[in-house]
Amino acid sequence: MILYILPLRFQDNALLVDLSSTLSEVFKLPVSILQRTLPLDEGYDPVRNQFNSSWILSRLLKLTPEESCKIIGVTEVDLYVPVLTFVFGEAQVEGQVAVVSSYRLRDELYGLPKNPERLKERLEKEAIHELGHTFGLIHCRDPECVMHSYTYAEEIDFKSKNFCTSCAALLKSKKNKFNHMI
């Protein structure tokens, strides 16, 4: 199995390279950055000035190069699902695709000075979280587990990049199950 990162209006290449190595380390899978273009215009809602993450997932599904892979779109634009004011990301549970946005993870959005290191940490945690969903993991009650769901950017700092014992065991069994299927 391979994980692909697809930059979607994402300029910071160094951040993508860091993300790639973290994902590879956490999921123990090869990670590759896809050099393809996916126009996002159709997913844009001018009234909300946001992009529909469910629409992005449907487009990512069409791009999946092969069955034994997962793709995570990484973007700088603000994401929403219709019933919620915003989302940090979205994923297809036990599926192939996920998307994560750095928009609301940036300190400068909240009037604070830029903090590239904190942005990197938050983006990594949210990307691991969304990819965790693609492996069938759901939100975890352990506040330090990466699968714990927080809705404020600063709360993401509470959790670690790691899966708790239960989520790690579940991830392992889901990965094994998947490996047997292919």
Add this chain to the structure above:
Amino acid sequence: MNLTKNDKPASILVVDDELSVRDSLTKWFTEDGYKADAASDATEALKKLKPGKFDIIFLDIKLPGMDGMELQHRIKSVDPNATIIMITAYASVDTAVKSLKEGAYDYVTKPVDPDYLSHLVSNVIKQRRLASENIQLREQIQELYEIDQIIGESPAMLKVFDLIKTVAPTDTTVMIKGESGTGKELIARAIHSNSPRRFFPIITVNCGGLTEGLTESEFFGHEKGAFTGAQYRRKGKFEMANGGTIFLDEVGNIDPKSQTDLLRVIETKQFTRVGGDEIITVDFRLICATNRDLELAVKEGKFREDLYYRLNVFSISIPPLRERRSDIPLLCNYFLKKLAAGINKPVTGFSSEAMEQLKAYPWPGNVREMRNAIERAVVVAKGSAITVEDLPIPPSSKAVPEDQSLESVERVHIKSILDQMGWNITRSAEILGIDRATLYHKIEKYGLRK
């Protein structure tokens, strides 16, 4: 808090004519661990409805055909216990108030703030759970969790298991004593998992890694702007552990100021965040661990005596591995099975020499060191059995013989050097700092053979 009675995931029905709303809400709830279903109108919703089937029903006020208000009545007649939350596309206070008067729990306005939605659902679940919680039912759940991960059949470990079983169901503060690597955190988790608090978190604080200035903020959290770098309000570990257990690892390392703070929070179960004045009350069970001699630290004035007695209410001492050598084969085989399966490698046992070496080694880093040693051995092993060459521990020269007399130690050391030097007498004698004749004499005396 996505649990209802019996720990089954809560079941949620979303009734809305907009597909995007149904899809995004059911997906959001599924990710949160709930069982979610959807209906596009009143007819479909009523078809799916059965008494007790759904814990929460999200209901759009504006529905085609029968509207949400009418459907609310019908739902209540089928399942009066279901919690109904109205969804409205605009903040219509009149409609919302009317629906609340008719028995709805709350209402949300589209688009919903995710944080508000999370808290709303979690509060409903919590209330429903508290209402239906049956203490007798909980007492029947006596399964022992996690204790099976602690391996040992030696009398010393059997005593530890007995102590865990005795203290776990109580709220007593526990002090776990043991050398580094003996598995103190595992014991703490076993106690938590077998306690009535197991449905709440266990929060670990490694006090050894905290500097004096950091401890207070780590324990109690801080308000935004409390100090340079405090850009956000942050919950402390005690607040996170509310309802559950807080595990203070290496508690002997905390500074005097934090010892006072800790004593206060143990006595009052109250604290304020750094830079704040709101008094926060928490409900926690305390488990501590230390590898230091705290009694000595008390005598030397380095650890508060009153705090020591508050922490040392029920003490569990974990023996170091060298004092329970009979558990070594059991542990080795446990780790081998677990770690080999983890990397799908067909390593199934140890050569007899390797096992002898594992049994003789003093394991200063205890079980943790053993686990790491076996993990490395599994990775490098070429056959189905781990050999002496695969083990990252020093050869038997550094192993501690059962008999630790000077003669016995000398015998083991000479044999090891001879083995390393391929029984080259001249080189071995040089390394040992004795002449060849003396070496021959000792080989004969100790009956050493190639």
